[in-house]
Amino acid sequence: MSQDALIETRGLTAHYGDAQALFGIDFRLKAGEVVAIIGANGAGKSTFLKALTGLVKASRDAVRWCGRPVGSLSPAMIVRLGLAMVPEGRRLFPSLTVEENLRMGAFARRSGPWDLKRLFQLFPILEQKRRAPATALSGGQQQMVAIGRALLANPTVLLCDELSLGLAPIVIKEIYDAVPQLTREGMSLVIVEQDVGVAQRVSQRVVCFQEGRVSLEGASDALTREQISRAYFGV
Amino acid sequence: MLDTLIQGLLLGGLYALFALGLSLMFGVMRLTNTAQGDFIVLAAFAVIATVPLLAVSSWVAAVLLLPVAFGFGYALQRGVLNGTLGRDPLPSLVVTFGLSIVIQNALLEVFSADPRSLDSGGFNTRSVPLGGGLAIGALPLAIFGVALAATALLQALFDRTPLGRAFRAVSDDREIAELMGLDARHVYALATAIAFVVIGVGGALQAMRTTVAPSDGPLLLLFAFEAVIIGGMGSFWGTFAGALVLGLAQQIGFRLDPGWGIWFGHLVFLAVLVLRPHGLFPRTRG
DSSP, rough: SSSSEEEEEEEEEEETTTTEEEEEOOOOOOOOEEEEEEEEETSSSHHHHHHHHHHSSSOTTTTTETTTEETTSSSHHHHHHHEEEETOOOOTTSSSSSHHHHHHHHTTOOSSOHHHHHHHHHHHHHHHTSSSSSGOOOOOHHHHHHHHHHHOOOEOOOOOOOTTTTTOHHHHHHTTTTTTHHHTOOOOEEEEEOOOOHHHHHHHHEEEEEEEEEEEEEETTTTEEEEEHHHHHHH | HHHHHHHHHHHHHHHHHHHHHHHHHHHHHOOOOOTTHHHHHHHHHHHHHHHHHHHHHHHHHHHHHHHHHHHHHHHHHHHHHGGGGGSSHHHHHHHHHHHHHHHHHHHHHHHHHHBBBOOEEEEEEOOOEEETEEEEHHHHHHHHHHHHHHHHHHHHHHHSHHHHEEEHHHHHOOHHHHHOOOOOHHHHHHHHHHHHHHHHHHHHHHHSSSBOOOGGGGHHHHHHHHHHHHHHHOOHHHHHHHHHHEEEEEEEHHHHHSHHHHHHHHHHHHHHHOTTTTSSSOOOOO
């Protein structure tokens, strides 16, 4: 396995009970990179992110963090290494306020540039609504809370699972406009995205999943629509 | 009648101590501890055994055993109960039921079936005059005060501290809480540890107030369960209120006929289940 990769998987498999969801995924993420993962529903994209975070069990050597095998670690231990995730569907804590949800992101107490003050500069609406129940916010605002919660973990790698799901285009733009600022500060991102256009626009590299396997990989600005369509649908 | 109402509220204070631990464990990890009553009895007998062992008063023995209760609850959760948690509630019900049987039989073996009690140092014979010829027993008043303080502390813990935030987060969504860096197994164990401190307090005070026997556990579980259900899930103050309602119902029943006390409590419990199944003061969760 290469030493300069932040995250690397080699032959990663994953199962839900007897059903296999990932069939030998090879993947590398370098420092400062933004990689978009695309694919149809059920292709294994979210399962891949869960395997990186330990929510889905992987074999010990299948996932490496800066060369160290982490496949068998618990999510709590992997997060403390510098990984954070914005899960699909936001999944805020309904009994916590906006501020309490955000503070949960800082539970691992990693030092870094992100704190509440800075987050409120990025998403000012959250400061206005800090004492409101998190689930009382609009979809776009909840997504900001989910992103903010992950940022407060001061991660080295941020995993984002379908940030644009259920959001209006203008809200999607506002959220993705924050990505360049994150990468300028050295954060690496893995973005699972259904919208192929958005995925190509915000990333340097695109990886396409199809039925639990990588069907296409390449530079975002080099892949054609036809190539992506073939890899997406397996035709 | 005023005397009946006051006695009912004071009795409810004791029931709150029985119920708070149950409410805490269910609130954090959706675990119904069917051995709750037996653990209360176990705590009572632990204090009873410690008094002559260390040659200390019942109050000192009770305080000394609180850290032991904390450690016991933590170890029980980490070693046994964490393994029963999941979508299916049956394993935890079966395991805690098994614990109930083990505790009752162990106590029978060690202490026999004879009821025992704790010497409260004369506290149970003292009274506080209210005027107008009325007086309240000092021990029941103290128990009520302890229950009130325990409820306030638990609610403040949940609402205002990082640990309380962690409890609410793992209860809402364990998977995402772990993604924040929480070790859910440790958080669950802390919740049970705190529950067992309350159980320890309840057991010691029960044994000062009346006699305890190894077979008392199921009845105490029933009172705890009824208090939680009457009050409604999601709030310690709701549990406290439910316990007061139960205590009042029982005392009113006792007043009407000495054999009707517990039965009246069951009637009120049934009425709440039928008319307000979420309890009188539920705190809705998203």
